[in-house]
């Protein structure tokens with residue numbers, strides 16, 4: 291077998307697989323996700339787009355096993371989540387970093403301790419923490435700010451701390467739920483450069499966003515959800531969503547659409 295044949299046969303591992311996944315919340319008859327089937331491969335950078343209420347956060351929560359699907363199977367990092375006992379969920383989550391729009395830092399802890407805390411809770415040694423935290427703070431561009439409290443930082447710097455905390459344990463997957471939602475365009479661009487760098491290091495990144503400019507500029511895989519359905523899944527796409535916010539569609543509108551189709 292030649293070297294090129296070996297290259298051709300190399301299979302990229304699947305990090306996340308949804309098979310016909312439906313999520314219905316109690317008290318809400320409309321599915322947040324409706325028979326969604328997809329695969330996300332190691333090293334991909336994926337934008338999840340769609341109108342408010344289309345199911346983006348539900349997708350991310352299902353990946354983390356914060357929610358259970360009402361039907362269908364979810365595999366993350368080779369594990370079938372349906373058979374993962376609740377005892378094993380904290381270990382499973384060590385492989386997944388998460389970043390939110392509102393940063394969610396511990397307000398009384400400084401930058402170093404915010405990042406160190408996530409390693410302390412999983413039992414890492416003091417020596418490991420003393421090395422790993424400065425390394426990751428350097429990576430995210432926060433050298434010299436270790437002693438600051440969150441309120442002494444700009445929004446962009448707070449998000450860098452949150453990203454440092456999410457990646458310090460070198461997760462295979464990074465989930466980001468509107469990470470630039472509270473930031474101005476130039477600060478957002480800096481955060482995206484950082485997320486690209488993390489992705490280039492091999493981490494699979496999945497980012498829910500309403501930021502059309504970022505999606506258009508990066509031209510990465512785009513999965514568009516509409517009322518819990520996959521409307522579009524493009525290898526290299528832009529934002530270009532035509533979706534109407536769910537709240538803006540009245541019952542009459544829905545029945546009219548049904549009649550037209």
Ligand SMILES: Nc1ncnc2c1ncn2[C@@H]1O[C@H](COP(=O)(O)OP(=O)(O)OP(=O)(O)O)[C@@H](O)[C@H]1O
Nearest residue numbers: 315316318322340341342343344345346347348349
């Ligand atoms: N805990 C819950 N209980 C009941 N319904 C919920 C719950 N969480 C979400 N939903 C509903 O599920 C649907 C999808 O919500 P989801 O938060 O996943 O959308 P989203 O695309 O992330 O929206 P946004 O862009 O506003 O964050 C919506 O109709 C929402 O009202």
